Amino acid sequence: MRFLSEINSPADLRQLRVEDLQEVADEVRSFILETCARVGGHTGASLGAVELAVAMHYVFDTPSDRLVWDVGHQAYAHKILTGRRDQLHTIKQYGGLSGFLRRDESEYDTFGAGHASTSLSAALGMAIARDTKKQDFHVCALIGDSSLAGGMAMEALNQAGHLKTRLIVLLNDNDMSIAPAVGALTRYLNRIKEAQSYHRLKEEVGGTLESVPGVGHSLRKAAKTVKDAIAAAVLPGALVNELGFKYIGYVDGHNVPMLVRALEEAKHVDDGPVIVHALTKKGKGYPSPEENYYAWHATGPFDINTGKAIKSTPASPPPPLYTTVFGETMCELMAEDDKIVALTAAMPDGTGVDRVLEKFPERAFDVGIAEQHAITFCAGMACEGLKPVAAIYSTFLQRAFDQIIHDVCLQNLNVTFAMDRAGIVGADGPTHHGLLDIAYLRGYPNIVLMAPKDEAEMRDMLATAVNTEGPAAIRYPRGSGYGVDISAAPKSLKIGKAEVLREAGEIAIIAYGSMVYPAMKAAENLEKDGIDAGVINARFVKPLDSELILTLAQSCRMIVTVEEAYLAGGFGSAVMELLEENGLADKVKIVRMGVPDRIVTHGDPKLLLAKFGLDADGIYTKIKETVEILEERRVNKKRLKIVK
Numbered sequence: 291m292r293f294l295s296e297i298n299s300p301a302d303l304r305q306l307r308v309e310d311l312q313e314v315a316d317e318v319r320s321f322i323l324e325t326c327a328r329v330g331g332h333t334g335a336s337l338g339a340v341e342l343a344v345a346m347h348y349v350f351d352t353p354s355d356r357l358v359w360d361v362g363h364q365a366y367a368h369k370i371l372t373g374r375r376d377q378l379h380t381i382k383q384y385g386g387l388s389g390f391l392r393r394d395e396s397e398y399d400t401f402g403a404g405h406a407s408t409s410l411s412a413a414l415g416m417a418i419a420r421d422t423k424k425q426d427f428h429v430c431a432l433i434g435d436s437s438l439a440g441g442m443a444m445e446a447l448n449q450a451g452h453l454k455t456r457l458i459v460l461l462n463d464n465d466m467s468i469a470p471a472v473g474a475l476t477r478y479l480n481r482i483k484e485a486q487s488y489h490r491l492k493e494e495v496g497g498t499l500e501s502v503p504g505v506g507h508s509l510r511k512a513a514k515t516v517k518d519a520i521a522a523a524v525l526p527g528a529l530v531n532e533l534g535f536k537y538i539g540y541v542d543g544h545n546v547p548m549l550v551r552a553l554e555e556a557k558h559v560d561d562g563p564v565i566v567h568a569l570t571k572k573g574k575g576y577p578s579p580e581e582n583y584y585a586w587h588a589t590g591p592f593d594i595n596t597g598k599a600i601k602s603t604p605a606s607p608p609p610p611l612y613t614t615v616f617g618e619t620m621c622e623l624m625a626e627d628d629k630i631v632a633l634t635a636a637m638p639d640g641t642g643v644d645r646v647l648e649k650f651p652e653r654a655f656d657v658g659i660a661e662q663h664a665i666t667f668c669a670g671m672a673c674e675g676l677k678p679v680a681a682i683y684s685t686f687l688q689r690a691f692d693q694i695i696h697d698v699c700l701q702n703l704n705v706t707f708a709m710d711r712a713g714i715v716g717a718d719g720p721t722h723h724g725l726l727d728i729a730y731l732r733g734y735p736n737i738v739l740m741a742p743k744d745e746a747e748m749r750d751m752l753a754t755a756v757n758t759e760g761p762a763a764i765r766y767p768r769g770s771g772y773g774v775d776i777s778a779a780p781k782s783l784k785i786g787k788a789e790v791l792r793e794a795g796e797i798a799i800i801a802y803g804s805m806v807y808p809a810m811k812a813a814e815n816l817e818k819d820g821i822d823a824g825v826i827n828a829r830f831v832k833p834l835d836s837e838l839i840l841t842l843a844q845s846c847r848m849i850v851t852v853e854e855a856y857l858a859g860g861f862g863s864a865v866m867e868l869l870e871e872n873g874l875a876d877k878v879k880i881v882r883m884g885v886p887d888r889i890v891t892h893g894d895p896k897l898l899l900a901k902f903g904l905d906a907d908g909i910y911t912k913i914k915e916t917v918e919i920l921e922e923r924r925v926n927k928k929r930l931k932i933v934k
């Protein structure tokens with residue numbers, strides 16, 4: 291590495307000549323490839339944004355000038371150039387660098403990221419703060435073409451064009467989301483690219499024509515008119531004239547000197563916002579780019595020469611993913627009922643909706659990064675008698691809170707929310723853990739909330755949800771199920787009815803969703819110690835099986851609730867509320883197990899769950915300790931009575 295080993299901050303980068311920057315970018319790309327080949331990461335997205343990062347840190351005086359990254363998954367080059375090169379191999383691991391941006395990780399991470407479409411709003415806020423405080427620095431937001439289509443980004447564009455403050459938007463246009471980009475904006479960007487190519491072609495042809503003796507000038511004039519007509523139809527269309535943006539582009543997003551020139555030009559636009567439109571290729575430099583490179587948006591370790599994933603072959607095939615079972619079950623249900631439609635918000639492969647899109651293209655939709663729209667779109671379809679199933683990760687559904695309440699629940703519409711990645715997701719960390727859905731969905735009438743103990747029950751819950759009048763949500767975790775038999779046709783469950791798996795004696799463990807199997811294991815281990823604990827698979831948090839829980843509260847000494855979610859407002863809270871409402875709150879010892887009031891970092895999910903006692907060992911230990919404390923108290927109480 292001729293340059294990179296000496297670059298410990300962007301100030302070092304800025305000492306170099308523009309002519310050297312392409313080589314710097316090559317070195318950064320090699321470094322990302324070598325690191326991701328070993329530890330995995332958002333390889334494809336980051337490889338595509340290498341030159342953008344180099345050019346931005348060269349042109350802007352970071353951190354005084356503010357760079358705001360959208361999502362942050364493509365920012366590995368930014369991390370490398372801002373003093374984190376030697377830690378890159380720890381990315382997404384417990385105690386290591388975050389896979390996204392965090393203000394507490396670096397002063398160069400001006401805004402935390404992880405969810406899409408936030409950069410323009412944040413950057414605009416910074417620009418306005420700068421103006422208000424009469425300061426003078428540049429603000430540059432980097433956003434991908436798919437994230438630009440997100441509602442928030444559109445809202446920010448709208449305000450930026452209105453405020454006319456100085457703001458630079460670098461558009462990283464690779465025609466890809468995680469899956470291929472969708473939507474009319476994608477088409478619009480493509481038209482800009484086509485018009486630009488035509489424009490360039492005409493310029494070249496024009497120059498040639500000019501040199502033709504006699505007719506050259508008039509031919510060139512004609513060419514110019516066509517060029518102008520096309521440019522007028524596309525370039526000054528919505529983005530430039532109507533929304534009040536200047537436009538620089540397009541630029542080859544892998545040519546650093548060109549990017550430097552474009553960004554320098556953008557710095558001189560001082561009467562409003564400007565978009566620099568850079569074309570990039572996702573996975574640029576990846577060893578096998580011809581292979582379906584959207585699979586390389588994020589990768590595990592791979593062979594650096596061939597690009598093939600390195601996977602240890604397990605002795606037996608792993609159980610199917612919840613996501614896969616969801617996709618297949620949807621296909622089965624949709625084959626039976628032509629009212630069911632499926633929806634994803636830019637995550638067809640991540641949610642299993644890719645299978646449905648293939649099988650039922652007329653009844654499956656990828657709406658792009660548009661969770662809010664997705665839900666109200668579902669509400670509209672439900673008004674007309676369809677049964678939409680929106681498959682959205684628990685964390686991304688947070689975006690659509692008001693749409694769920696105002697558009698679906700209030701009107702009691704038959705929309706199903708299939709919340710994949712509910713719980714601790716692991717390496718993607720705090721922005722991606724799905725720990726809030728119980729709390730954010732539980733407080734409003736009409737909705738049915740459920741969580742399966744395994745993949746067979748998930749199938750039944752999906753059937754239950756689509757066949758229930760009104761909204762219903764199912765939360766299920768990231769990763770594999772238990773390999774249970776899923777050959778039976780999915781059947782509807784009785785709403786609000788729990789499943790007793792082990793009869794309760796003095797202790798009842800009521801577990802929700804992913805915590806049911808660990809609770810069973812804990813109960814088996816407790817039995818070996820002479821502690822008899824029953825296990826209830828709650829199935830529903832709304833409505834709760836109040837009859838069963840109230841009976842348990844009267845017959846047991848201790849009720850333990852276990853959930854893979856924040857305790858505040860969660861399943862255990864629902865049980866406590868029920869007991870309080872029925873005057874039983876002080877009749878029974880309640881122990882709530884779940885995630886306490888703190889931000890959960892990134893890392894191996896098993897390790898993170900263990901930290902909160904959310905595994906068989908943790909449940910066992912908590913119950914054993916509580917039993918011992920209660921016993922001690924009982925003995926002390928008896929002693930006190932004797933002394934009296």
Ligand SMILES: Cc1ncc(C[n+]2csc(CCOP(=O)(O)OP(=O)(O)O)c2C)c(N)n1
Nearest residue numbers: 335404405406434435436437466467468636
């Ligand atoms: C609100 C939200 N929905 C979905 C995602 C998942 N996601 C992460 S990156 C990505 C694609 C982003 O595409 P684009 O903005 O074009 O950037 P690129 O990856 O192509 O660089 C998606 C859908 C997210 N991070 N946030």
